[in-house]
Amino acid sequence: MKGRTIVLDHIAGREAAALMVDGQLDDFLIASDAPPPGTIYRARADRPVKGQGGMFLTTPDGPAFLRQVKGLAPGAHLLVQVTGYAEPGKAIPVTAKLLFKSRYAIVTPGAPGLNLSRNIRDEAERDRLLEIAHEEMEGHGFGLILRSSCAEVEGEVIAEDIAAMIAQAQQVLEDDGKDCETLIEGDGPHVLAWRDWTDPAEVVTAAGGFEDHGVLDALERVRGIAEPLPGGGHLYIQPTRALVAVDVNTGSDTSLAAGQKANFACAKLLPRVLRIRGLGGQITLDLAPMAKKDRRGFEAALRAALKADSEETTLAGWTPLGHYELQRKRGRVPVAEALS
Structure with a gap:
């Protein structure tokens, strides 16, 4: 199916939105139990963190962490906004710069x-x-x-x-007000789809839209670890507690340039792969073998692909073992976690 289609529906009892481009899942948003980015609190300063220049805060949804604090005393109240999803067991990331x-x-x-x-x-x-x-x-x-x-x-x-x-x-x-309170709830998937997916598209709001437009089938692939690459290779994406590992496999391609082709295909595909899975944090790429002279071209291809991506991503560079690392904002809830 050619063209862009925005499908607004529910899955597993949660509000969700899917963007299909030419029949392929290009973006996916799903609600979670955690406070979404954009939520604004009246919070109370709790205790500073020495050496990090930050402060733990008390909010209605639990502890939050504010970086780069100056002149803020414990017990003071302030307005803060959620910037992303917290890792399990960690404080909600917030900022005092409201948008x-x-x-x-x-x-x-x-x-x-x-x-x-x-x-x-x-x-x-x-x-x-x-x-x-x-x-x-x-x-x-x-x-x-x-x-x-x-x-x-x-x-x-x-x-x-x-x-x-x-x-x-x-x-x-x-x-x-004087007490800790949620002043504004962050936008849910349907509002985010209206807000951020602004290119012309058919919009489907009828119940059962996910099944009718192939979203459920696409999500089955998303919940797995394999993502096919052109030429017969695969990406294997495995989130761990510490990082997200992405392994590039050349598959059936045995040509001399197989590694280079698979790695450049990975660079082009990676933003969508991470986006539709809702993955962020530290990303480590275990690339296929390729000559060092091709590294600059790989980085340029990856940087170009990330320009159109909605989540802020920093390219950290190469490790001594030849892996490539990125740091990606945790702006979404992991899809596998939300659907588990």
Whole structure:
């Protein structure tokens, strides 16, 4: 099936959203019991962590950890926002830099200024959007980022989106409560799909959509460890408590360039493989044998593939044993964990 299809449904009693591109699962979001990224708390500072410059906080959902703390005394209350999912047994990662994010606009109370997505390159369109931004933000001390999805969208629609985020930011910042409390719940999969999957697509909301559009079959493959590569090779993806190990296997390809071809195919495929499985943290690639002169090309291919990915990923580089390491934000719940 050609084209893009967004399927909104439920699985295992959880809200979920799938993005199918040309009949292949390209992205998948599923709700979990953990607080989702974007959740905003009024939290209480608990105890500092010496040597790390951080502070443990008390929230309604359990302990949280805030990095780069200055001038914060134990017992003080502050607003924080969840940035990702915690590893089992660890504190919820949070930040004091709040973002109010919607389909077209991101309001940034702590970072004044008006900014447009770099993906909007047409000067006339940029001028139009800046005019809308200046008009809507007049009299507010907040910052604003207009996302790439604003391109060619009616000004009234963008203005309404900006106004909604301003109102939400004001409501949170003007809150004068004294106890630990959840002020805003993070967006669920259906809202995230509307917010972030903005390219034109057919949207399916009828019950049973996952079965009708092949999502359930795709998820069966996702719950396994093998992912086929062009040319007969495979990736084997195995999450452990410490890291996610990815083994590149050339399979039936016995040519001299088999390792190079499999590794470059891995670079192209890896962002989708991690994305649809909801995997993050430390990623270690055990690549197929290839000449050292090809390493730079592999890194360039991987960097290019990650540009279009939604999760922040840092390329850490090569280890003495020839493995390649990445550090990926834990912005999603692991699918296998959510469906277990």
